[in-house]
Amino acid sequence: MNTDRMSQASLMLEADGEIGPDLAERLESYLSGLEQGLRPDREAFLAQHPQHAAHLAPYLPWVEMLCQAQPLGDDTTANPPMPSRLGDFRIICEIGRGGMGVVYEAEQLSLRRRVALKVLPFASMLDERQLARFKNEGLAAAQLQHPHIVPVFAVGCERGLHFYVMQLIEGQTLEQLIHNRATPGGPAQRNDGTFTRASAEIPVGFPALAADCHKLVQWIVQAADALDHAHEQGIVHRDIKPSNLMICGEGELWVTDFGLARTARDNVKTASGELLGTLRYMSPEQLRSKPGIVDHRTDIYSLGLTLYELIAGRPGFDGQSHQELIRQIEQDELPSLARCDARVPRDLDSIIAMATAKAPDGRYASARDLADDLRAFLDGRPTIARPATLIDQCDKWIRRHARLVAAAGVALLLIMICTAVSAALVWRAQTATQRALMLASDNHERAAEHLQDARHAVDEVFTGIAADLTNIPGAERVRHRLLTQALSYYRKFVAQPSSDATVRAETASAYYRSGQINEQLGDDEAACAAYGAAKQLWLALQTEKDGEDQSQPLSLCENNLGLIYLRAGRIREAESHLRAAVQLHSQLVKRQPENAAGQRSLALSYANLGAALGLGGQLVAAREHLQRAIDMQLSAGVASPQQRGDLAATYNQLGYVCSQASGADAKTAYRQAAVAFEQLADEEPQVLRWQSEWATTFNNLAALATRDGRLDEATAAYQRAIDLQKQLAERAPQVVAFLRDLGVSQNNFGYLLAQRECHDAAIEQFDSARANLTRLASAHSKSPEYASRLGAICNNLGLACESRRAFDRAQAAYREAINWQSKALDLSPHWQQAQSYLEAHEANLQRVVKASEQSDSASPHSGRAAQILEQSKSLEQSLDQPTAAASRLADMTIDTALPLLPRVLSDEVPRVVRPRVAE
Numbered sequence: 001m002n003t004d005r006m007s008q009a010s011l012m013l014e015a016d017g018e019i020g021p022d023l024a025e026r027l028e029s030y031l032s033g034l035e036q037g038l039r040p041d042r043e044a045f046l047a048q049h050p051q052h053a054a055h056l057a058p059y060l061p062w063v064e065m066l067c068q069a070q071p072l073g074d075d076t077t078a079n080p081p082m083p084s085r086l087g088d089f090r091i092i093c094e095i096g097r098g099g100m101g102v103v104y105e106a107e108q109l110s111l112r113r114r115v116a117l118k119v120l121p122f123a124s125m126l127d128e129r130q131l132a133r134f135k136n137e138g139l140a141a142a143q144l145q146h147p148h149i150v151p152v153f154a155v156g157c158e159r160g161l162h163f164y165v166m167q168l169i170e171g172q173t174l175e176q177l178i179h180n181r182a183t184p185g186g187p188a189q190r191n192d193g194t195f196t197r198a199s200a201e202i203p204v205g206f207p208a209l210a211a212d213c214h215k216l217v218q219w220i221v222q223a224a225d226a227l228d229h230a231h232e233q234g235i236v237h238r239d240i241k242p243s244n245l246m247i248c249g250e251g252e253l254w255v256t257d258f259g260l261a262r263t264a265r266d267n268v269k270t271a272s273g274e275l276l277g278t279l280r281y282m283s284p285e286q287l288r289s290k291p292g293i294v295d296h297r298t299d300i301y302s303l304g305l306t307l308y309e310l311i312a313g314r315p316g317f318d319g320q321s322h323q324e325l326i327r328q329i330e331q332d333e334l335p336s337l338a339r340c341d342a343r344v345p346r347d348l349d350s351i352i353a354m355a356t357a358k359a360p361d362g363r364y365a366s367a368r369d370l371a372d373d374l375r376a377f378l379d380g381r382p383t384i385a386r387p388a389t390l391i392d393q394c395d396k397w398i399r400r401h402a403r404l405v406a407a408a409g410v411a412l413l414l415i416m417i418c419t420a421v422s423a424a425l426v427w428r429a430q431t432a433t434q435r436a437l438m439l440a441s442d443n444h445e446r447a448a449e450h451l452q453d454a455r456h457a458v459d460e461v462f463t464g465i466a467a468d469l470t471n472i473p474g475a476e477r478v479r480h481r482l483l484t485q486a487l488s489y490y491r492k493f494v495a496q497p498s499s500d501a502t503v504r505a506e507t508a509s510a511y512y513r514s515g516q517i518n519e520q521l522g523d524d525e526a527a528c529a530a531y532g533a534a535k536q537l538w539l540a541l542q543t544e545k546d547g548e549d550q551s552q553p554l555s556l557c558e559n560n561l562g563l564i565y566l567r568a569g570r571i572r573e574a575e576s577h578l579r580a581a582v583q584l585h586s587q588l589v590k591r592q593p594e595n596a597a598g599q600r601s602l603a604l605s606y607a608n609l610g611a612a613l614g615l616g617g618q619l620v621a622a623r624e625h626l627q628r629a630i631d632m633q634l635s636a637g638v639a640s641p642q643q644r645g646d647l648a649a650t651y652n653q654l655g656y657v658c659s660q661a662s663g664a665d666a667k668t669a670y671r672q673a674a675v676a677f678e679q680l681a682d683e684e685p686q687v688l689r690w691q692s693e694w695a696t697t698f699n700n701l702a703a704l705a706t707r708d709g710r711l712d713e714a715t716a717a718y719q720r721a722i723d724l725q726k727q728l729a730e731r732a733p734q735v736v737a738f739l740r741d742l743g744v745s746q747n748n749f750g751y752l753l754a755q756r757e758c759h760d761a762a763i764e765q766f767d768s769a770r771a772n773l774t775r776l777a778s779a780h781s782k783s784p785e786y787a788s789r790l791g792a793i794c795n796n797l798g799l800a801c802e803s804r805r806a807f808d809r810a811q812a813a814y815r816e817a818i819n820w821q822s823k824a825l826d827l828s829p830h831w832q833q834a835q836s837y838l839e840a841h842e843a844n845l846q847r848v849v850k851a852s853e854q855s856d857s858a859s860p861h862s863g864r865a866a867q868i869l870e871q872s873k874s875l876e877q878s879l880d881q882p883t884a885a886a887s888r889l890a891d892m893t894i895d896t897a898l899p900l901l902p903r904v905l906s907d908e909v910p911r912v913v914r915p916r917v918a919e
Helices: 003-015 021-035 042-048 050-068 128-142 174-182 210-232 284-288 297-312 322-331 346-355 367-379 390-400 402-428 432-469 476-494 501-520 524-543 551-567 571-591 596-615 619-636 641-658 663-683 688-707 711-731 736-755 759-779 784-803 807-827 832-857 864-878 883-891
Strands: 089-098 101-108 113-120 152-158 161-167 171-173 245-248 253-255 904-907 913-916
Touching: 021 050, 042 050, 089 113, 113 128, 128 152, 128 161, 171 174, 174 245, 174 297, 210 245, 210 253, 210 297, 210 367, 284 322, 297 346, 297 367, 346 367, 501 524, 501 551, 524 551, 551 571, 551 596, 571 596, 596 619, 596 641, 619 641, 641 663, 641 688, 663 688, 688 711, 688 736, 711 736, 736 759, 736 784, 759 784, 784 807, 784 832, 807 832
Parallel strands: none
Antiparallel strands: 089 101, 101 113, 113 161, 152 161, 171 245, 245 253, 904 913
């Protein structure tokens, strides 16, 4: 190459102030083609760059004239024609060229495969740094083995030509995709790095949104994964831009062109002040060209700018000259996409802002972190990146106006000094006695305020953040961690006894909070202990002289203790605590009859007591209490979704109690609950509680229809309930209530299928229910509720297997039922229902053991159901257990074996009552 002529061309381009970096780059590409003996067609060249054609056309004759003005004695053979073959590779055609070489499509003769052959021109070999960078590109790419980095197959030198061989990627670059989307129907353009033979399909639009946006983000995730692999090998690309990222015909992204890469063993030196890379995509530290400060985070910055351009359809910095681009990169903030177009997701805008932070420390620590955050965005999970706060914006403003801020800071410092001197003079004027009295009083008040502030701050974390996370899929682990941290704080707080009444009141509240958190974490035993301690402290405070009335927090303790005992099957103890809660709430309502919140709390206490009475067999009293709860809720008003949900839950409980005597009344109550929950689920789809209770109501309707013989209606209702509960369990797998309710519905549906003699389908449902309840019973080993439920399900599985004459499997199921029911009785020794179930399990096991012994002598001409029935009748007479125990579990559905638990009353602080669903 004639270096004098190139210098003249560079001077000509730099002298014209109207020529921007993009225009200069294309003119140099045209000149490079002339230098290598090619004769590009002007019209074809302009057609390849339609957006710059008007500006390029006047300069092309001057570039050709410079190329033709060759000095005497110049070596015309400096760039001889490209040979048709280089070693094992047959040249087919040229498919791209750039500053680091010319790319040809070739055939590797020995392996008969198509490859890409990148060749360093003769003229470039005169520049030692150019040759060194070409070798460095091959070395860097050859070190990397990643599914999204174009692999290098071989490196060689033939006839004085240096080359290396890459995989042939048939596709187009992101730069071409951006151009094609901005000008639909325009011709595809060749890239300087690889090849345009097929294009990934993406919708034409501007800006890229919805499904298009997600597809573009997936490509950037692949690029980030590839760059993370390169960074782990000590290689920094330093020239990430849309034209170096290719999309193949299968829609996969490939990272290309490691010509400017820096490796750990890189011997190529950069001249002082030499800019490497494409200016528009350079990071601020790369722009300054200072050795030692450019690391892997410069690739993260360039990739963030590429993602910005993909979404916006235009570059992040659009300066038309070198000086303007440099000023924008160093000083201007990237325009927010979310502010420009409200349809752009804010999380994606925040990710781009973090990736393109001016300071390297403000960006993602690694490309893998960027990829993980983008995956979180695609999955709808919370991202690390957050929108810039007011503090962040102030910090950026300060950096841009450092001199002004420094001057203001000096002025402020002078003012503060003057103020401090004045305050000191005033302070010295006070007497020592006054200072001591004021200090003592102030310290006492501050100590009390700080104590309350500290507890309220933890309460805010618990009630504000943890409660909000309940309805966010995928946030259960974060919520669990928040609850655990809050519990640790309360334990430390209550470990410091005090004689001060205020401190003891705060301690009682801390015990109460510990009980709530232990309940949500599944530790009912620790919750009972915490509620008991809170109750004792509040009782002591109330009996002291001049003690305040503690009826409201005491009623909450009684209510929650009652519900814990109810879950454990200790009906009498539960009824005692719930009656105490009703009495305390009634006293509060009498003192404040206009307090609607107090009336709602009393209504929920009545509803909980009614549920306990119903489980204890006192159906008339239970129905009266539930109807009174409904009347009070309607009287207090049901305007908010929470109040409507409480009323619907009470109707659900009323339906359960009515189902013991009147199927028509139960169906009416269940229907009212189902309609209310369906409306709430439509209005607030993000609140998973409404969908859960809606599904539970379908389950109850199905159980009622099964009992009344409406089997088709029951089948449809069970399937609806199971479909909803499966969706909830998948969205929030750590919410135990969702998994429990799914297992209950599957058990009940299995029982219905067994009634319809669909025994194989019944066994499938029982197996699914057993798997779900096993997870809960194993994770909550102190819960008698889950152990007893699992025992009932195993028993039903045994009955279904027995009906198929699978006696061995039936025996195994009955034995498992006995084990789990025995564990439930160990945890709750006086639970009559669990004792009754255990007797039934043992009777069923004895029957199937004898049936299996007699199965060989059974009549071969009888149906299997008839055989089992005859065997059962004969065996029941010989069993030591009563016959009623052997058949008791024939009706173990939601109505008898697996009833719904009532609701829990809890509060944000001990003086405000809010209902919540038991989890």
